[in-house]
Amino acid sequence: MSNKTIAAISTAQGAGGIGIIRISGDNAIDIADKVFKSVSGKKISDIKGYTALYGSVYSDGNKIDECVALLFRNPHSYTGENVVELSCHGGLVVIKNVLRAVLNSGAVLAEAGEFTKRAFLNGKMGLTEAEAVMDIIGAKGNQSAKAAMACLxxxxxxxxxxxxxxxxxxxxxxxxxxxxxxxxxxxxxxxxxxxxxxxxxxxxxxxxxxxxxGKVIKEGIDTVIAGKANVGKSTLMNLLSGCERSIVTNIPGTTRDIVEETIILNDIAINLSDTAGIRTTDDLVESIGVGKAKSRIMNSSLVLAVFDGSRELDSDDIEILSILDKNNTIAIINKSDLECILDTDKIKNYVNHIIFISAKDGSGIEKLEKEIISIMGTDNINSSEGMxxxxxxxxxxxxxxxxxxxxxxxxxxxxxxxxxxxxxxxxxxxxxxxxxxxxxxxxxxxxxxxxxxxx
Amino acid sequence: MNYFAGEYDVIVIGAGHAGIEAALSSSRLGCKTAIFTINMDAVGNCPCNPSIGGTAKGHLVREIDALGGEMGKAADACLLQMRMLNRGKGPAVHSLRAQIDRREYSKYMKHTIELQENLDLRQAEIIAINKDEEGIWNVETRMYALFKSKAVIIATGTYLGGKVFIGDVSYESGPDGIFPAKYLPASLKELGLKLRRFKTGTPARVLKSSIDFSELEVQSGDEPVIPFSYDTLEPLKNKVDCHISWTNEKTKEIILANIHRSPLYGGKIEGVGPRYCPSLEDKIVRFADKERHQLFIEPCGMDTEEMYLQGMSSSLPEDVQIAFYHTIKGLENALVMRSAYAIEYDCVDPLQMNSTLEFIDFEGLYGAGQFNGSSGYEEAAAQGLVAGINAALKILGKKPLILDRASSYIGTLVDDLVTKGVTDPYRMMTSRSEYRLILRQDNADERLTPIGREIGLIKDERWERYCKKQELKEQEYKRIKSTVMSPTKELNQILIDNNTSELVSGIRLSELLKRPQVSYEILKSVDLSRPDIDANIFEQIEIEIKYEGYIKKQYAQIEQMRRLEKKKLPEGTDYKNVTGLRLEAIEKLNKVRPENLGQASRISGVSPADISVLIIWLSKIGG
Missing domain, CATH: 1.20.120.430 (tRNA modification GTPase MnmE domain 2)
Structure with a gap:
């Protein structure tokens, strides 16, 4: 029996557009193959060292993020062991989810400086690097000890x-x-x-x-506003972020390309992002945007799907409805100030939660807030309980x-x-x-x- | 004034359980050795309980024997009663415990030493040791004899600065009224050793004919007797019974009414007593709501009427002792022949030593037993063996014997002492080993006899026997893996009777034995091809099969531990100069002076981040 396989996020947190999860150890390849599926169908175990595969990371069958898997075969790696690096482009939350998928597949979380430790134990550490790395780990050790104490x-x-x-x-x-x-x-x-x-x-x-x-409280709910063009997405966004009781903040350095606002509702951070209007199109550039919006809808924790209550459902609406998750979506029937022509029963086939609002005069917003809180199950969290x-x-x-x-x-x-x-x-x-x-x-x-x- | 009296390779101070193993092993390895005792009639004395072994201690005895030590053989030879403790609680905690004839035991050890080649037994009080300019140790006796040696092993037990307390009375003394080593502490301090005071105690001895056994519970030995030693080939017999009684309200009353007369509670004793071996007054004060405490009445030998009262140690005045002993059922008219007493003595902080039990700052000086802050005959013997072997190996220019935590309880004991230190006398417990599913008493030979052979303490005949056993074990493994048990009526009936499901198709014997409810024993009548071999082989295989998953996991941990253990830290490092370490870690590392990263990682106050810093620092300095 040999060493445990370790994993950690190896890029600085909260900075940079790409996050790398490094997995090192005898089982690194097996573990990576459990969570990563390449587009080409090749397994990481099939490829040579120093080569990469493009694909996605999955957790329990659900896609978490697209990523590139880079393989370093023992002993030609930083640690001298088999190393797989998964480069993802999601934000911090997504990267953490990828890490968790890796940990759930058999890796253990690396201690501070453990990659370096292994590099040394396997004879990979050069003398000049050593001193610099040592200072960093020393400082980190102090910091993390302090942080751990504070948390505890x-x-x-x-x-x-x-x-x-x-x-x-x-x-x-x-x-x-x-x-x-x-x-x-x-x-x-x-x-x-x-x-x-x-x-x-x-x-x-x-x-x-x-x-x-608790993580929801700390890191916020990734929320996407979806809908076809001109149903009132932007107005809703403005309404939510302009709400008197909600606090609008900017997240500097975030990697999400379309996050626009974080609002705090009832102590819960909601990372609100707008998406391109979804519709079938022949325009190549626009269709890329639409594809991106779709994948964002599928990866978010909460979707606010906006529909125009004053019009009939059309094929674009149906297309959106078909990719929604029944439970984490709120269908928002906008323009409640006008006569409702929309067939809400049809929507109920796809979505469990329906709210009527008028983005124009702000009615129904309170109900929406309540619904968000109840869906995320955060209404019964008492953050003073210790988490x-x-x-x-x-x-x-x-x-x-x-x-x-x-x-x-x-x-x-x-x-x-x-x-x-x-x-x-x-x-x-x-x-x-x-x-x-x-x-x-x-x-x-x-x-x-x-x-x-x-x- | 001094006269030159002789030269040795190794001098051992003290002929108790530690000194004996130290002297025997060093002389057996070919070093000219002397062992000094204050009283020739106290060699291998058991001043406390007349028993060897017990939980975890029994493991130690087995391991001492597997390495080629003497304790197990002596206990077998002087056996009064043997029990296997903890049957039914799992193989990791099975432990042998023997009642022994204490005078016979002492005689056996003295005679063994006298007969041993390269070994001189001498009666003298050592009053000073120091090192001359050539690096040779000078050892002085009270009679002005000056001996020279390359190595000195201090195994002074409770004799070093010993002081006995019974109530208001206290006097300088070793155990059992033998005079103490009064002058040596000053010399050790002058040398630069830091000494501290510990204390321990022992109960009274009472006259057998004055005890009324009629209503006491009897405790008999287990049959057949499983011996400690792999060299004991003849079957052993139980010769005596022990008895159990209890304290009561009246006992408690008397003790509480007189607690102010206890030197412990009166503040006269400064030594730190063991947490696990409290005196009766300690038990009653600390566990006030406990109604009664158990005691065992144990015979001290075949040709004496002295009986030992296990669990009843005390330092209360004699009149109080007599009064409270008389409250106990069976002891109403007991004649107290020797009073219970507490004894305080000098010992060292073992953090000053490395894993060979050599002092880091004093080359050639070793310590073992109570002198190192431990307690118990078995703990002492284990350390004596380690110190003796290492003193000899060093003189012979061979590489030291370092037993790691995964190898044995002996290794765990030494590692605990030298890396964690002690705050009260250290007693071995199975819960001290994180690898206890592997460190079992049944496989001590497998773990340590090859090491004993390599060192040179296992003779040819014993080694051949061991090899033969391993070969038979190998064959038996092959047999059970290839033997298929058919779902016969008889077998299924056995399975049902033992609360496990019946077979529908054939199954390998090795698979069947994995079931917790199935044992070699119950399959006796249906396992027709079973060979007639040592029962210990069946025992080992059965355990290894049943606990395979757990054992594998422990081996994985051991592998990891050993990786760090291999990274040596240079001697004489001042950790202040290692940038990146936290202050607490610097302090602890400078105090403990670990030999390798594994030890460093076990020091409390040294964090994983500190270990990483050390790793990189090591690579920087090319370690």
Whole structure:
């Protein structure tokens, strides 16, 4: 068995038009092949080092972004291992989704400086580079330590501590029971242990599910306004961003080419982008724009599809309706100040949420806001509860969850408690990585403070 | 004043469990060795419990034996009762524990030392050690004898600056009333070692005929006896029973009413006591809501009537001890022959040592056992073996023996001591090993005997036996992988009886054994081609098959750990000069002085980013 395969975003975050996910390790190629499908149908494992494939990254069958996969075969790479670099052009959110797909396919998140570490371990590090890189990592280490501490203060820390504490107590009980068979330590029953592990699983699952919602708060909902030309898209955009209770900000340095505004509704950031009007056309230039708009619609978290209520649905409207996701779209029937001719029942076949507004006088906007909030499921997020703040924390929590599930499985399969304990301790280890403590010390200390053991 | 009395390669100070293994291993490796004891009748003494092994400690004994040490053989030879602890809790935590005849044990060890070639046993109190200009160690006795040696191993146990406390009474003493090493601490301080005070304690011994056993629970040994040593080929027998009793409300009352008379609570003892081995008064104060505490009554030997009261150590005054012992069922009329006492002693901070147990700043000076801040006979013996082997290997110009955490509990023990340090006497526990599904007592030979052979402590006959066993194991693996078990009525009945599903088609024996409910034992009647071989082989194979997934995962972790372990950090580095390290990391690294990146990564306060900085710095300096 060998080293774990690691991955990370290797371009500076928040800057640059392209984001690169670097994957390094023995399984880098296999992992990349799991998430990446090339246009030509070739697999990364089929190609030579120093060559590239064009295609897309998928997560659970859904396309996340187009990208170029570049392969470096061992030992001719930065780290000396097999390395695949996925260059994506999406913004930060998209890149993070790509990273997550890679992590879910078997890579682990790289530690600060880990690529360099491997480069060194594999004899790839030159002397002149070394000094410069070291300074950077040193500085980064300080920064990230500070950042991690900041994130861990307060509520999140408490939540993780609660989970951790309860698991450490179980592990300590197991340890005392195994290490002091001659003391009258109460027996660890399978049921009690199952309960404790299940509790940890529930809490971690809860924490993780909130992460996605919490991320929405932090990073904003990618929202696209779609519709054919002249249905009132721009007016809606202006209306939303001009809304008294919404705050309009500019996002400097964003890579999204058509993001125009970020508005904050009810503490939730909405990254609003307008798209070209969609219609069938013979014009080559225009059709490229239309294609782009379509793919943007398919990749966004929320679509506001605008229709003109004063006209019948036509083939362009139907084409738009056909590419929408039923659940994350709000059909907006504009011009409610005029008589409604549009067949809304037809729209209901494609979209679950319909709102009538008048972009002209602003009526119906409040309803729209409420609908957005309810669709994104952010109405029941309480950000003061303490949530996972970043991908590293998410990864540790996910890892802990996986180990807990594993220990529960072992228990149910009938394995002896020593094996169950090992998985349980790995889970604790993953949680402790968030706080920088050491697992064996934690468990051993807990044994001595909770159990009366002696000779 | 001094007279020149002789020259040795290695001098061992102290003939307890650490000193014995140190002296035997160095002399067996061909180094001329002397072992000094304050009292010749206290060689291999067990001043606390008359037992060897226990959880994790049993692992240590197995490992000492697998490397070619003596403890396991001695325990087998002096066995009173053997038990395999934790049966049913999983193979990682199975541990052997033996009651032994303590006088016999001491005799066995003394005689073994006396018979050992290259080894002199001498009675003398060492009062000073220092290094001369040629780098040779001078070792002085209280009788003005001056010995010279290339290496010195300090294994002074609780004798070093020993002080006994019983209530208001305290006096300078080693264990069991033997006088202490009174002068050596000053010499060690002068040399530049930082000493600290630790304390431990032992319960009373009572007269067997004064105990009423009639209502006490009996604890017998396990049959058949599984021996510690791979050299013990003759079957062993259990000779005695132990008994269990409990403290009660009355015991608690007496102790609480007199707690102010305890030197511990009165503040007279400055030494740090072990967390895991509290005195009874400690247990009662710290765990106030616990109604009762268990005690074991253990015989000290076949030709003595002294009984040991495990769990009842105390430093309360003698009158209080007698009063509270008498509250315990069975002990109402017990005659206390030796009082319980606490003992405080000098030891060092093991962070001053490297993984060979040599002091980083003092070449040729080693430490082992309680002197290094550990506790327990087995922990001591394990360190003695490591120190003795390494002192000898260095003198012989061979490369050192460094056992890493993945190799053994011995390696884990040493690594914990020298990289994490100790704040109270260190006791081995299975929970201290992150690789415990691999570091099992059943496979100690597989893990360590090839190493023992390479060093030169495993003799031909033993080595051949080991090789033969491995060959048989290999064959057995082949057999179970090629043997197909048919879904016969008999087999299916066995499977149903053991709560697992029946077979519908044939299955390889190796696959069938993967089921947690299935064992070699239950398949006995249907596994017709089974050879008649060592039961340990079946045990190992069964565990390896059942826990394969977990074991593989642990091996993957080990692989990763070993990569870092291979990156050596240069000696004498001042980490202040490494740019990019955080302040806390600089402090800790300068204190612990790790030998490699693996050790550095285990120091608390050294972050992954710091490790990356070290890696790059290493490449810069061409390390």
């Amino acid at each position: 203060e307060g509520k999140l820390r408490k939540r993780i501590d609660n989970i951790k504490e309860s698991l450490i107590n179980s592990a300590a009980h197991l340890s005392a029971w195994a290490d002091y068979p001659e003391e009258d330590i109460p027996e660890v029953t399978n049921n009690a242990l199952k309960l404790s592990i299940q509790k940890g699983i529930d809490e971690l699952e809860n924490l993780l599910s909130q992460y996605d919602k 996972i703040a970043n991908e590293r924390q998410r990864f540790s929590a996910q890892e802990a969850l996986n180990y807990l599930k594993e220990s529960l499985e072992s228990l149910e399969y009938g394995m002896t408690l020593d094996a169950v304990t090992v998985s349980l301790e790995y889970a604790i280890q993953s949680l402790l990585e968030l706080t920088g403590e050491r697992v064996t010390e934690a468990v051993v200390s807990s044994v001595f403070s909770h159990f009366c053991v002696g000779k």
